[in-house]
Amino acid sequence: MKALLRTLAIVACLFLIGQTVRHAYMLWFEPRASVLDKYDKPLKDEIAAAASVDELLRRYEPVRKEADRVRAERRAANREVGYNDESEPFKSERALRDAITSWEERAKEVRALHFYWFVGLFFAALGVTFYLWRNRWLGVTLVIVGFSEFIYWTSPTFLGSTREFDRLLLHKLVFSLVSAVLLGLAIHLLGVFSEEKSDSR
Numbered sequence: 001m002k003a004l005l006r007t008l009a010i011v012a013c014l015f016l017i018g019q020t021v022r023h024a025y026m027l028w029f030e031p032r033a034s035v036l037d038k039y040d041k042p043l044k045d046e047i048a049a050a051a052s053v054d055e056l057l058r059r060y061e062p063v064r065k066e067a068d069r070v071r072a073e074r075r076a077a078n079r080e081v082g083y084n085d086e087s088e089p090f091k092s093e094r095a096l097r098d099a100i101t102s103w104e105e106r107a108k109e110v111r112a113l114h115f116y117w118f119v120g121l122f123f124a125a126l127g128v129t130f131y132l133w134r135n136r137w138l139g140v141t142l143v144i145v146g147f148s149e150f151i152y153w154t155s156p157t158f159l160g161s162t163r164e165f166d167r168l169l170l171h172k173l174v175f176s177l178v179s180a181v182l183l184g185l186a187i188h189l190l191g192v193f194s195e196e197k198s199d200s201r
Helices: 002-029 037-049 053-076 090-133 136-153 163-190
Strands: none
Touching: 002 136, 002 163, 037 090, 053 090, 090 136, 090 163, 136 163
């Protein structure tokens, strides 16, 4: 049992510490500028500066109306607008729509992170309790379930450039740090790395 617990603890440490460092890097040190930004700068700056999805929506509505007007004109002239049309206002409409969709997805991820992390906390606490006072195997199983939730839901998110993405990263960083501390506490309580002569329980 000790060998299994030690292996699982080491693997969990690798995941939690590695992804915590990655979250910190992405949040504070990763370069986000591109040499191509100068060509799309005004719109990208507007999207990045948006403080809420409602603000993005307010910017999207007039662009959408203009795009609909141009589409109607082109249809009247028997010229359809292709999806990948890079002319204005279609390029701005697509960029703002993508930003709104991304914002909403990140907001859903933050809610899911909170819910599932606390589910993991419940199972981990229940597992430690069972391990110490009832049944070691059931306890280990529940601890594995709990820490699997921690690791999965705090795992890295790869793309984003809005404030909601930064909020998601910050939440994942905090929850990863707390998960690592809880792992250390569980290792201590379960005596995972203690040197015992016999493992009779």
